[in-house]
Each structure stands twice: as C-alpha cells, then as structure tokens.
Amino acid sequence: MDYSETLGVKRESLKGLGTRPGALQLAPAETTSSAPVIPEYLHETYYWAYLNPRNVRRLDREWVVRTILWQQHNRLTRAAITEIKPGQHVLQTACVYGNFSLKLAEHVGPEGTLEIMDVAEVQVRNCRRKLNGCEHASVRHQNVMHLRDETFDVVCCYFLMHELPDDYKRGIASALLDAVRPGGKLVFVDYHKPHWAHPLKPITSFVFDTLEPYAKGLWREEIAEFAGSDQRFAWRKETYFGGLFQKVVATRKE
Numbered sequence: 001m002d003y004s005e006t007l008g009v010k011r012e013s014l015k016g017l018g019t020r021p022g023a024l025q026l027a028p029a030e031t032t033s034s035a036p037v038i039p040e041y042l043h044e045t046y047y048w049a050y051l052n053p054r055n056v057r058r059l060d061r062e063w064v065v066r067t068i069l070w071q072q073h074n075r076l077t078r079a080a081i082t083e084i085k086p087g088q089h090v091l092q093t094a095c096v097y098g099n100f101s102l103k104l105a106e107h108v109g110p111e112g113t114l115e116i117m118d119v120a121e122v123q124v125r126n127c128r129r130k131l132n133g134c135e136h137a138s139v140r141h142q143n144v145m146h147l148r149d150e151t152f153d154v155v156c157c158y159f160l161m162h163e164l165p166d167d168y169k170r171g172i173a174s175a176l177l178d179a180v181r182p183g184g185k186l187v188f189v190d191y192h193k194p195h196w197a198h199p200l201k202p203i204t205s206f207v208f209d210t211l212e213p214y215a216k217g218l219w220r221e222e223i224a225e226f227a228g229s230d231q232r233f234a235w236r237k238e239t240y241f242g243g244l245f246q247k248v249v250a251t252r253k254e
C-alpha cells in the first residue's frame, strides 16, 4: 500500500542500493527549508510505530519504552547522559518516546543547546510539544543522513541504528562522525548481540525477525565497523544486561 498521499510526504526508494556501494552518500542533500523525504525503511517497516499519529500518542509513554527495553531504559539513558557535560552543544539524532529528550535537555542546561532532528513531521511536532518551554532545546525536521557543515560537542544516537538497513547504518554513522568537532564525541546506545545463553535471546530474536528486520545487523557487525573504524576517532564499547545492549563512544582526536 502506498501511504505517501495519506501522509502528504515524498518517498525515497532505497531499492538496489545494496548493489551500489556509496550510493547513499550521493543522495541529494536536503535543505531545512524543504520537507525531507521519508526513507523507505521507515515507511515500510515502522509506519505503525512512528508515522501513524494515533499510535504516536499511544506509544509515547515512559512505561512503554521501559517495557520494550526490559526495564533497562533508565540505566541506558544514564549511560548516554554521562558522556555529556552541562553547557555542551548536543545533537540528538532522532526523537525518542518518553522523557529521554527532556532529561537530556535538563542535563545540558541553559548554558548549552540541544538540537533534535527527526525525518518524520509527526515526530517533530510531538517532540516540540514535549519540550514546550525549554528554550535551549529545538527540534528540526531533517534526515540526519544529510547533515551538512555542522559540528557538535556530542552527537547522541539512541536506539536508531538497529532500525536502519545496513547500507543506511553505514551512511548515517559516517554523516554523524563528520558532525563531531575535534575533541567531541559520538555516542551510540543500542542493541547488541547477547551472550548465547542469555534467557531473553530467543524472544529478542523472535521480535527482531517479526518486527525489526534490520536489528540483527548489530548482532553480525560492530557499530565501529559500520562506521569504517574511522581512525580520526578513539573507540570504546561497554555492554549492559548480559550483552543485550551496548554503548559505543567514538571520541574525535584533537
């Protein structure tokens, strides 16, 4: 079914990109003045979760995110936030359900800035509503793949990578690395391949096979590898909850 008219958005076809390495990097840049294209993976796989306005209202609750993340959401939020200092210029790469952005904005504080970017207009509007009154935080309608000539102290990519096709994982990792100023950090928090005996591995595997077709890319390949193990950065990784989750921090050398 073609939802593009219902949504009032243009669509971007990624078909065939797997056979054309580098094609994503050649995609035309989008300016903030024109609406970004909804990528096909988002439209086809996650319409119900992120684009359907009724479900956005239903799912945007802390308890929903905590349940999906096996009660690890607070811990993982802290793991991300601990990499950021108050007063820094921070990019959050997509909207997140619940209070994540508000916590990040509070932590950054009025001496800093939090810029959130999301490719879906319904998410942008919803996040602006949640941040209402927070003057140092703003939400931009943009595909983070098409960042241009902007740098941040910290770029925070919270549970976005597992939702991207592998080619897109590479393209976004590369775009985000370029957006980190010397001395700054790119922080990924996301799924990771759990220990083989992890009691939640079978159910996680089932959920991925059913609802999250790109997530197992993070079981097959390290995030640093998706980012080309870029030597301008020092890489470190920590895992959580029996290896089901990971934080990867790339610190840009001065």
Ligand SMILES: C[S@@+](CC[C@H](N)C(=O)[O-])C[C@H]1O[C@@H](n2cnc3c(N)ncnc32)[C@H](O)[C@@H]1O
Pocket: 039, 042, 050, 065, 093, 094, 095, 096, 097, 098, 117, 118, 119, 120, 123, 142, 143, 144, 145, 158, 159, 160, 163
């Ligand atoms: C951050 S991820 C999922 C986070 C987490 N599972 C949660 O609780 O929301 C979902 C968001 O990523 C956005 N998104 C997906 N691809 C994007 C892209 N290329 N650029 C910007 N935003 C993107 C979607 O529109 C959606 O709002």
